[in-house]
Amino acid sequence: MDKKFNAALTGASMLLALGAAVSLPLQATAADKPAAAARAERPGPADARFKAIYTQEWKWRQSQKLEEGEDDDDSGVDTSLPRIDAATQKQRLDYWLAVMKKLDGISEKQLSAGEKVNYQVYKAQIAALIAAQQFREFEKPLNADSAFWSNLASGARRPLTTEKQLRDYLKQLADMPRYFNDEIVNMRAGLARGFTPPKVTLVGRDSSITSVTEAKSAQDTVYYFPFKTMPASMPAAQQEALRAEAVKAIETSVLPSYRKLLQFMREEYVPHAREALAAESLPDGKAYYQSKIVEFTTTSMSADQIHQIGLSEMAKIRAEMHDVIKQVAFEGDLPAFLQFLRTDPRFYARTPEELLMRSAWVAKKFDGKVSQYFGYLPRRRFAVIPVPDDQAPFYTSGRGGPGVYLVNTYNLPSRALYSVPALTLHESAPGHAFQMPVAMEQKGRPAFRNAYISAFGEGWALYSERLGVEMGMYETPYEIFGMLSYQAWRASRLVVDTGIHSKGWTRKQAQDYLHENTALSEHEIETEVDRYISWPGQALSYYLGEMSIIAARRKAEAALGTKFDIRAFHDTVLQLGSVPLPVLEARIDTFIADGGKSPYPQLD
Template sequence: MLAALLGATMMVAVSASAAPTNGSADATLRQLYTDEYRWRQQQLAADEDSRREARAHLPDVGPAAQAARLKRWEDTAARLRAIRPADLSPAEQVNYAVYRQQIDALLNEQRFRDYEMPLTADTSFWGDVAASARDPLANEKEYRAYLSMLGELPRYFDQQIAEMRAGLRRGFTPPRVTLAGRDIGVAQVVEAKTITDNPFYAPFVSLPKQIPAATQAELRRAGEAAIRDSVVPAHRRLLTFLRTEYVPGARITLAAADLPDGRAYYQSKVANYTTLPQTPEQVHAIGLAEVAKIRARMHQVMAQVKFRGDLPAFLTFLRTDPRFYATAPQQLLDRAAWIAKTFDGKASRYFGRLPRSRFAIRPVPADVAPFYTAGRGGPGVYLVNTYDLPARSLYALPALTLHESAPGHAFQMPLAAENKDLPPFRRDSYLSVYGEGWALYCETLGEEMGMYETPYDLFGMLSYQAWRASRLVVDTGIHAMGWSRERAQTYLRDNTALSDHEVTTEVDRYISWPGQALSYYTGQLAIQRARARAEQRLGPKFNVKAFHDAVLALGSVPVSEIDRRVDQLIRDDGRGPYADEE
């Protein structure tokens, strides 16, 4: 997916035999990542970046552009190898490590031609474009940009269809079973009864009052024309392609190992999403051990609530007792808001620097909700899935909220973006092992913060922990060890309190997105190990706020850089990055 392409930068060639030292090495590296990242934003950011100036255009994803990206990143990798990290200042050594990981990941994606499979079970290029229709537009310039983007939809969709056809010819597609019903968002655009009912018309329903009435009328006419002449025809061609060619022709096997050069492909995903030199078998073993530890804690909670029965019986009780479920969507949203606000009252005791930006809480859009996760968060928004309320337990909502809103994604990502000490390629990028690892760590932090008010809330957190540990088992099981979809579902059902609906959608997500599920628990373990080391070495000098500030000030980094930063915190006697500001 193109979202994974956000986050690195380029430099000027340097001879390995005449490697520069210190200041000149720093300057060479800075030039490299500054130039490449600026180029990368021009190439790719328009697809998923929410910046207003990017919304006017959709990227070129045709064969020539893909070949140019491959060459640029091969060039960049060669120039990076010519720089010796030992010749860099400490700050640039960190930049080098982060940037090297980004370029390696980008290069692997380009070499394996990931762009020929631009969708998973719950994300797609057409869904990314549709999301722009839900963003508020503030002025005439932004409306003109939106109209420009709509005009580019036919070219962009046709390019994507051509790439998907190429993938189809070589068996490089998501498994067919994960594609059932995923064309609903495309169909809604094609089958809208009138132009004003079309989802892409939403920004024109109510325009900002500061835009003159005559201009509003002109913008609406232009919007109607763009939807009639560009948006609907592009979606109609896509819908026909999906239903007559792509889904019927998609592979019936599940494992990434079954793709072209599949074992190497999956190993590249393990490396990308864990940033560690691990084999699938090693990851699988870690998952089994962690699930066993979590199950032991689950039994403690069962004893606390005096439940008579085994774990499967307790899980059935949690899945079926109506007291644990909202009866209306707004009830679920209201409870999420209450939990988020409760954290606000505790934040200053655990974090020194808080982000300036805030976030909204919204329901997941209806066209993707049936296949979407329970929630998802990031800068400015925490999405809560209100589809199928009997599948959305209230006892898991505290852990979900801490993960997706604050202090998880809607907290960590803005802090990185606001950190002017980081170069842009680190402020803007998102590395899953760090971002998801941090958010999962925040779920466990909720116990320390007193966020779990009942034993059932605590069990909800443990179930979520087991869910992420189970991913280490299930993802590697499916993609490297021949597990069936049913075996993966049974494993999740037996070890978590996830509803049957969530078990199905989650397993399909792992099947269609190899390796990504490994990042969560891997990152959390790294942060927890680093904290335990700091607590042990610093003793009474350990300050949880300083620890959190040090980790969050990094932006998205590989696991090795978390360790390096915490080692520095220990050498600094526990003084955090903002100690001089206190």
């Protein structure tokens, strides 16, 4: 199945969010520093030991089918699905613990400047993998936003172009009963110890299962998609033979797996899922929630600290919102203005095509301004496509990644047009569909550096929304307010996530807070709150990441004065790829010390 499409579609749920508290000071690697400085580096024995560790581990990790494909030329299809049984999970924990022991035996001071950041990123990555195994997160392979079966269905939408790919895909389908059974065994183990998403976030989520089980025929399931259009060069008889094999595989492997899963979900899992919302109510909950804070923010801040930051930032954003209300001469307070925005039909598309076209228009408008703010442009383009029908009812408003910008056209009265510019900047360009390809195109960097760190990636995407103001991307005060509402949405997550998982907030309290402080529709508020409830910590990435990037930019502007070049700053940030926030901050210190030079001298 298409790993790249799958990664983009399921977003953070399929992207490995990495992180740990990172000590300063740090230096940039050879790939992250200007070329002249990179040439002067001289690797030593510690570099060789470190490279041997990560090279061997990465090869092993790929053999475990744990990583999303990042190579644009990788068009292969796995002939089987990952091994996920408890014994395999224990072996993985033991393996990564051994890797960490080896890393602890390397003195960071002995590493060349070209490997120090790699070491910090990699060690944080291994720490996150160990924590996930120790808390047995594989026993909870679903949340309100996505699940293992919907991830598989997403990958099935990939066109396959060779007979080998199609036959390998058929072998993968044949492995589905084993894979689904292992997932059910793991989920049953989680259920026995109270390690499940809260029951309230699972209601109705079986629609993504019934979209397969209730299909009129095998040909109507998503898993038949690759066989609908096959290469014209393939003989007709061969095409028909493959289609017949596909129908048989779906009828004998896919449909029985889905039916067994549906019965398990309806009769066993959902009825007995935990009632409590807080992550801190899970087994070893305080430590578990703190591990998620570390993973998703790459800091060691406490829940209380983050909660207070959220409250403070919300107050600042509300002041900006009141300025817009005055600008449009609205007679009423903030709640009245929010109600006006939620209900006036002028702000909503009448057809899915209108929403898609507006999104595409914003993306193309960015293309006319990009050269003023970025020197290096990624080669990878992206498509604007709707979220698939089976996922759309519970999916977020949009999601982007390499090659794709997904727009949710379900329930159009909940998709405000004044929010489209901010959403598009975040998910497409210069957000996720821009930042990720830039990182992937950097040369001389180990493959593990392509893994996604949420605090950086989501922080950059949210910064992109703010950047839209100075880029002139917002044409009306209402669109400015849409951007502010999105800023408030992310800042309020700091309050809501910590409120739910550490302070005993109810689902209604969280919904009310978003209702009072953002212009999000009721449908979006419900789906977003359920996402935060079932996915502890992830919502903290965005605003804290944006704050770090803004602080780094202000520091560089103050230090460099007239030498500050916004294009060089942005290129420096994006060239790093996903890194823990302290690594980013240290790189900007180097950027300042180097006089604000571009990391791409050839573009000067």
